[in-house]
Amino acid sequence: MEETLTLVIATLAATLRVATPLVLCAMGGLFSEKSGIIDVGLEGKMLMAAFFAAATASLTGSAWAGVGAAILAAEVLALLHGFACITHRGNQVVSGIAINILAMGLTVVLGAAWFGRGGQTPPLAGTERLNPIFFPVAGDNILVYVALLSVPFAWWVIDRTRFGLRLRAVGEVPLAVDAAGISVSWLRYRAVLLCGLFAGLAGAYLSIAQNAGFSRDMTAGQGFIALAAIIFGRWRPVPAFGACLAFGLLDATAIRLQGVKLPGIGEVPVQLIQALPYLLTLFLLAGFIGRTVAPKAAGVPYEKEH
């Protein structure tokens, strides 16, 4: 009995650990998407942030400098996205994919040039990492708590502030916001910058909290899973958080189910277990979500009438 209990707690702790970057990324993506800017580049921002976090932490010996560098790196990419999509009204999906490709290549090239380890950063230890606060076994570093707090924060900003109201309006009917004398571009830029902030934190979590160093393509598609979580959550912070946790739980259980004989079923093949998150995606999208309700102006560049 006691063993089962510890197993349940351990699985829940693993769920939180795995879900943290997804939650941070999803909250960031929400701000951007609510304002009408689709962000396929979450993955790239997170990857770039992860690299700069590890590189800076390794060079300065301070994890906090790493967090700062991660945010800065993600913000640069966010501004690039904003410049392409808001100022120049480019295609948002194309810009996002370009950012992903840029990050994939640039991190490895810079890493190889600076550290000579084939794109990896040196392994980090001690103060170069964000270490657990209360429960060393569970791995509860500060960014896990930041991720948990980011959900009520996103809800409060989007649902309860004047900025949030305008943000929602600009994602639905930008013309009305413009007619009210509020700058569409400036609102959207602020949303994109908020997105960069959270994506930066997610990247820092990957390389200096969850792991001890950057390795090539370490985001492994998590930015896209966060994007899926936003869609599941119908562009609402709390349901999106739930979707992230569901993905995390599935991943954590999958890890623990490997090689375990289940009563009545026997040993489940590894391949099936690893396909579970994707099966869930299909199942939920087809069965539960139904028609999704994206912000009306998402993906549509706003052209001011003259």
Place this chain on the structure above:
Amino acid sequence: MKRWVGSLISVLAAVGLGTLAQAQTVAIKPAVVFSTGGKFDKSFNEGVSQGAERFKKETNIAVAEFEPSNETQFEQALRRFAQRGQDPIIAVGFAQAVALAKVAREFPNIHFTVIDSVVDLPNVQSVVFKEQEGSFLVGVLAAMASKTGKIGFVGGMDIPLVRRFQCGFEQGIKYASPSAELITNMTGTTPAAWNDPGRGAELAKGQFDRGVDVVYAAAGSTGLGILQATKDRGKLGIGVDSNQNHLHPGNMLTSMLKRVDLAAYNSFKAARSNEWKGGVQVLGLKEGGVDWALDKDNEKLITPQMKAAVEAAKAAIISGQIVVHDYMSNNSCKS
């Protein structure tokens, strides 16, 4: 008549040159194409790299290198090296076998060495290891070091080669402690599984949560995450391929050495002294191809009893008293 004399002379000349060259070294342009784990995986690829470095230092001959970023680049890289006249060319890892077979057919005069796979061509030298024997030894150590009687194995990509590590490890554990339990995880089913330290760390933590206190990481770069998690939780880890004891002294029980460095070094060396031969080399404990690592980083963790037991097992395997079953002989861990 004239033509016949001409060819006789050229044959004689070739024989003469051949014997002459055997006595001295020949100029070579060696090259290595690494596997997707990358040159600095602190493990398999890095071992090859160390062998190449040693050759470079001793002979002052430059070794061309290529680190592919995905599997589709193997063939291009091998072909480009062959076109540039690099010879011999080492292809690191089983995943290159298909590409190598194709390129080796196109360039029958270039010598290739493939590590961890067998390609049956006259100009290819295949080097494979009896990983099951080295894994058996570290299994003995793991069983003796474990306090909970639960031992973990985290493999990289789920392929027979990795199962061979796992199977040898399991046999070693059962040999030392029949009641011990082994929990096995594989990181994934694609080559990306060699390069996913985050997932490796989660798998290891999942095993620790189930009571495991010694974990064997046979997963390339993914292993770095596994061993980091091992250190974070204060458990014992076992490294693979290269000696990884230095990664986390005090938390590294030992490493299963696979002397890919020797394989690379010997291949270059043989080519230089014109003694390079094709065919298959199988390197086990007897040939010094695999072993366990004991150095200053882990000597405190290895008790005299453990050392005696593992050395006894080693001697028994070499003499043939213990036969370690090879997973790849029947695709099953049961003989």
